[in-house]
Amino acid sequence: MIYVTAVKYESGYCLRITFNDGSERLVDLKAHLVGEVFEPLRKIERFQTARLNTDLDTVVWDNGADMAPEFLYEIGVPVEKPEMLQVAEPKAKYGA
Numbered sequence: 001m002i003y004v005t006a007v008k009y010e011s012g013y014c015l016r017i018t019f020n021d022g023s024e025r026l027v028d029l030k031a032h033l034v035g036e037v038f039e040p041l042r043k044i045e046r047f048q049t050a051r052l053n054t055d056l057d058t059v060v061w062d063n064g065a066d067m068a069p070e071f072l073y074e075i076g077v078p079v080e081k082p083e084m085l086q087v088a089e090p091k092a093k094y095g096a
Contacts, residue, residue: 003057003069025076037065
């Protein structure tokens with residue numbers, strides 16, 4: 001069972017969502033804000049009220065709207081996490 005552990009507003013209608021499997025996904029909800037409950041979220045100020053509800057384990061908004069975590073996971077684009085990079089330089093050869 002997948003659920004949301006963190007949510008952060010990015011820009012426009014995009015949220016960066018962390019899921020319980022440790023993955024982060026960028027979720028663009030612009031095309032999905034249809035219907036009586038979701039249309040008010042087309043006002044960017046209202047959309048920006050997105051937050052995690054730990055009782056529901058998903059994203060909710062101040063107008064009572066929420067979305068299933070499975071749906072958010074499915075439509076989200078995985079965010080690449082840069083791994084620790086180690087740069088190795090070759091040893092310089094010194095001659096006298």
